[in-house]
Amino acid sequence: MTDMDEGVARLLEILDLERIEENLFRGVSPVQSWQRVFGGQVIAQALVAAQRTVDPERQVHSLHGYFMRPGDPKVPIVYDVDRIRDGGSFTTRRVVAIQHGAAIFSLSASFQRHEEGLVHQAAMPEVPHPDALPHGAELAAMLLDRAPEPVQRYWRRPRPIEFRPVSFAHYLTTDKLEPVQQIWVRALSDIGNDPALNAAVLAYLSDMTLLDTALFAHGLSVFDAGIQAASLDHSMWFHRPVKVSDWLLYAQDSPSSSGGRGLTRGSLFALDGALVASVAQEGLIRPRRPAPENQASA
Known part of the structure; x- marks a missing residue:
């Protein structure tokens, strides 16, 4: 990974927000995008907007965001930062992402000056090393050639983040599996x-696959045409310094789903086994509602 990947270069460009006023920033989306802005992009851009109003000695230790409306990838997003508090050890910021005159996302983030303290963490699951997992042509032969077309389209799409799943079972079956x-x-x-x-x-990659x-x-997937899925909120806690160009194990589970929502x-x-961050997200997961008859026939 010596030369800069084109996708990574584009990601760094969209994270380099334009300052348009003291607490106002403008971000754009990739030229080739989904029908709506990727949630991880909005989280990351809102965090960057907050970071640019905070002393660099203070690093983010937590963020909490709510998705309100789908983002339009064709127009810029304005990020309005509220400098809520600058304390002796902690700094608090609130960011509202705006498009077409309405809020699409809000973020609260807290920053802390580095200090020493008590240390403990959960153990990392025992899984194969990423170098021992299929990737590239081998991954395509194992997964893509047998997967449904929407799964193939998702995995073949160029992106700045490389994935190596430990298991592929959920991509190849409709059996009900453990939500892990x-x-x-x-x-x-x-x-x-740069921390x-x-x-x-x-923060950008944390919204992927979760x-x-x-x-x-339930034997279902976000790729199923009959499922309506969207992130509702997103929280992160940053425990230790991280270098995202090194391999990170993203261990995920779902303790509950009810009321059309999944946690x-x-x-x-x-x-090396160090826990660098924790994430929690609730999302909309419900059967897609049929369109009214007058719309269906249009």
């Missing part, structure tokens, strides 16, 4: 050691 998955992830190029940028890219875990118990949790571990 482990995926090795990393940026396709080295982005350097703020590494945290932003970690919600799907809640559907394993998922994730733990991100470095190769």
Whole structure:
């Protein structure tokens, strides 16, 4: 991973927000995008906007966001930062992402000056090393050639993050499975050691694959045409310094689904077993409602 991957370069460009006023920033989406803005992009851009109003000595330790409306990838997003508090040890910011005159996402983030303290963590699951897992042509032969077309389209799409799933069972069956998955992830190029940028890219990738875990118990997937799925909220806690160009194990599980919503949790571990971040997300997962007859016939 010596030369800068094109996808990583584009990601760094969209995270380099334009400052349009003291607490106002503007971000754009990739030219080739989905019909709506990827949630991880909005989380990461909102975090960058907050970071740019905070002393660099203070790094993000937690964020909590709510998705309100789908983002339009064709127009810029304005990020309005509210400097809520600058304390002796902690700094608090609130960010509202705006498109077409309406809020599409809100973020609260807290930053802390580095300090020493008591240390403990959960153990990393025992899984194969990423180098022992299929990838590239081998992964395509095992997974893509047998997977449904929407799965193939998703996995063949160029992206700045490399994935190496420990198991592929949920992509190849409609059986009800335990709502657990482990995926090795990393940026396709080295982005350097800037802790703020590494945290932003970690926030970006944290929204990938997570919600799907809640559907394993039902033999379903976010790729199923009959399922309406969307992130509702997203929380992260940053425990230790991270370098996203190195392999990270994203261990995920879903403790509950009810009321048309699924709750998922994730733990991100470095190769040496250090727990670098924790994630929780609730998402909409419900059968897609049929269109009214007058719309269906249009």
